[in-house]
Amino acid sequence: MGRIPCCEKDNVKRGQWTPEEDNKLSSYIAQHGTRNWRLIPKNAGLQRCGKSCRLRWTNYLRPDLKHGQFTDAEEQTIVKLHSVVGNRWSLIAAQLAGRTDNDVKNHWNTKLKKKLSGMGIDPVTHKPFSHLMAEIATTLAPPQVAHLAEAALGCFKDEMLHLLTKNRIDFQIQPHPPSTSTTTAAPHASAYNININGKHDEKEDTIEKIKLGISRAIQERPHDNMLPSNKPWDSSTANFAGACSTTAFPASISGGYHHQYGPPSSFANDGNRSPWSQISICTGSTCNAGDQHVRLHEKLEGGIINGGEDSEGGKEIRNGTSSMFASDCVLWDLPSDHDLMKYPIV
DNA sequence: AAGACCTACAACCGCCTGCGT
DNA sequence: CACGCAGGCGGTTGTAGGTCT
Numbered sequence: 001m002g003r004i005p006c007c008e009k010d011n012v013k014r015g016q017w018t019p020e021e022d023n024k025l026s027s028y029i030a031q032h033g034t035r036n037w038r039l040i041p042k043n044a045g046l047q048r049c050g051k052s053c054r055l056r057w058t059n060y061l062r063p064d065l066k067h068g069q070f071t072d073a074e075e076q077t078i079v080k081l082h083s084v085v086g087n088r089w090s091l092i093a094a095q096l097a098g099r100t101d102n103d104v105k106n107h108w109n110t111k112l113k114k115k116l117s118g119m120g121i122d123p124v125t126h127k128p129f130s131h132l133m134a135e136i137a138t139t140l141a142p143p144q145v146a147h148l149a150e151a152a153l154g155c156f157k158d159e160m161l162h163l164l165t166k167n168r169i170d171f172q173i174q175p176h177p178p179s180t181s182t183t184t185a186a187p188h189a190s191a192y193n194i195n196i197n198g199k200h201d202e203k204e205d206t207i208e209k210i211k212l213g214i215s216r217a218i219q220e221r222p223h224d225n226m227l228p229s230n231k232p233w234d235s236s237t238a239n240f241a242g243a244c245s246t247t248a249f250p251a252s253i254s255g256g257y258h259h260q261y262g263p264p265s266s267f268a269n270d271g272n273r274s275p276w277s278q279i280s281i282c283t284g285s286t287c288n289a290g291d292q293h294v295r296l297h298e299k300l301e302g303g304i305i306n307g308g309e310d311s312e313g314g315k316e317i318r319n320g321t322s323s324m325f326a327s328d329c330v331l332w333d334l335p336s337d338h339d340l341m342k343y344p345i346v
Numbered sequence: 347a348a349g350a351c352c353t354a355c356a357a358c359c360g361c362c363t364g365c366g367t
Numbered sequence: 368c369a370c371g372c373a374g375g376c377g378g379t380t381g382t383a384g385g386t387c388t
Contacts (some may be wrong), residue, residue, distance in 0.1 A: 013356075015357075015358095015382090016356075016381095025383085035388075037373070049358095051358085051359095051374085052357075052358075054375090058359095059356075059357085060356075060374095087377065088376090089376085089377065090375075090376060090377085101376070101377080102355085102356075102357085103355085105356070105378085106355055106356085107355095109354095141359080213357055
């Protein structure tokens, strides 16, 4: 036995709301409030389903809603919370004044997901792709690794291809030049440089390069005992379960979050630094301590985030954002033996 | 200039949960 | 306790407007 529909579908209008309908609904709610959505359309003179009215009101007409662009701080919050609670959009939206779950969900699906992918972070697990590769490599014997790597490739190949081709990034995986790059090369300790050189559209070639990256990751896999046994991505749910029982969960969330993305200061609001650049430099294998870390900050801020061109010819991909270029630092940043362990996940 | 393609966002759908009877 | 209903939620689809070729 199916569920009784919330309204007779024959008599209700669907699709886009007109300004007249909006006015009717708004003025009715202003006078009578939002009790009993089933009656509201009838009483307000609308040929709409009560549910449709409720959605229109909560997602669009409510006077306390913000309609503009999401700010950096809001995006930060979304990513943080998503890393802990997953797709609990209403929970996330509750932490953002004036934003609805629908807003947050749409923003995540259209922008933030791609942004994270572009930075080499898996938007589902919030782990760097290099971490995933390392996990594959450390948990399986060689014959299995090859198969699983293929499967993993299948999982994010499409997304990567989309990013690579849409944004016209040409990934040229090549060994570090022997010594010439000490001052000019990207200051991360990856086994490869990844150049972003403008137009290049050979998908098959790209797939091959990704495959090469995977096999390289397998070859260079760290010893099994080098990966931390307590995986924050596994425990994050548990953290949240505990945190949820209190009302102070945002604090708990921030605690859990920097486990995955680096030191807590990554998210401190220190002036004009883009939170994205900070995330990107602290992801898994990318983050190298000391001078290299500092130089990378300088590089990102001076040469790239400010709209410049870095010394290797890399260009900012999308006007005004650092998101795609951040991928230069982390995407296919293949794990060398101890690279992954430089910033053990506490 | 026109069609194809892409993006962002509004709206819908169906399931789940909680509450009143 | 069972049932029915309203509201909430997350996933998915539709579409308008912008961009690219």
